[in-house]
Amino acid sequence: MTKNFSCFACVSMKLMVAKFPSGENHGRLILESSPDPSYYSRAGFPENLKSVSDHHLYLVVKKPIPCFQDMVMRQSHKMKERLGIDLHIAPGQIRLLGKMYSCIRIRTEDTSNLKTIIEEFRKLGIRFMADRHVAPYEAFIQIKRYTDFEIIEPGIFRDKENPKRYFVTIPGSIEYDAFEELIKEIKNNCDFHMFDASLVYLNCGSRFIEMVSVYSEHCEEERLAEMKKLLEEKKMNLQSV
Numbered sequence: 001m002t003k004n005f006s007c008f009a010c011v012s013m014k015l016m017v018a019k020f021p022s023g024e025n026h027g028r029l030i031l032e033s034s035p036d037p038s039y040y041s042r043a044g045f046p047e048n049l050k051s052v053s054d055h056h057l058y059l060v061v062k063k064p065i066p067c068f069q070d071m072v073m074r075q076s077h078k079m080k081e082r083l084g085i086d087l088h089i090a091p092g093q094i095r096l097l098g099k100m101y102s103c104i105r106i107r108t109e110d111t112s113n114l115k116t117i118i119e120e121f122r123k124l125g126i127r128f129m130a131d132r133h134v135a136p137y138e139a140f141i142q143i144k145r146y147t148d149f150e151i152i153e154p155g156i157f158r159d160k161e162n163p164k165r166y167f168v169t170i171p172g173s174i175e176y177d178a179f180e181e182l183i184k185e186i187k188n189n190c191d192f193h194m195f196d197a198s199l200v201y202l203n204c205g206s207r208f209i210e211m212v213s214v215y216s217e218h219c220e221e222e223r224l225a226e227m228k229k230l231l232e233e234k235k236m237n238l239q240s241v
Contacts, residue, residue, distance in 0.1 A: 009147045012176050013198035018046035018136035020057055026114055028128040031058040046136045053109050058094055060129040061102040068102050069144055071124055079120055085110050092143035105143050156224045167211045168228045170235055185234050
């Protein structure tokens with residue numbers, strides 16, 4: 001793609017999560033990840049959750065529901081308009097206790113509306129997992145979110161909403177385990193260390209596009225083309241092994 005565009009992106013990643021440290025009893029299991037997915041946030045996790053202002057919360061759904069993603073996206077648009085707050089809700093999946101569950105990711109600075117949000121989804125027949133003890137752990141998470149892509153050069157984009165996040169296209173497809181090996185190889189053997197990455201794919205009508213999302217506090221845009229070339233080369237090497 002050679003111009004700016006917007007679409008729904010499926011983002012796969014691994015993040016440290018812990019129980020949302022709320023003083024209020026919501027009666028539901030609410031997990032939280034750091035709003036800063038960078039290498040710096042892991043050292044202070046989960047203590048740093050007590051001081052964040054931008055909350056990334058996950059409500060875990062008990063049982064699969066037909067058309068779950070469409071229901072969540074439709075309802076999130078209605079709630080954002082009605083509540084009048086900066087609210088971002090996305091459907092997804094999260095691994096908990098060795099099993100994948102549907103989930104709803106809520107990103108907001110105002111958590112006072114959580115009970116209202118939970119009740120609105122309950123009216124749609126969505127049942128959330130009851131509160132329980134969960135120790136902090138690294139979770140595999142997939143989120144479907146609407147993203148505005150700003151082109152830097154062909155195959156390299158910036159997230160319009162988050163200027164610290166970039167996207168680099170890669171040829172063909174790759175499974176997440178192989179993707180993790182690919183990123184580990186680049187971090188260990190190349191001059192790219194201080195970044196976090198997630199795997200992204202876009203459904204653009206008749207074709208799928210695979211991307212690597214790169215988050216960095218100190219990204220040098222002029223080096224993204226170099227990273228793109230490395231990703232392509234290392235991916236080819238992994239496939240040939």
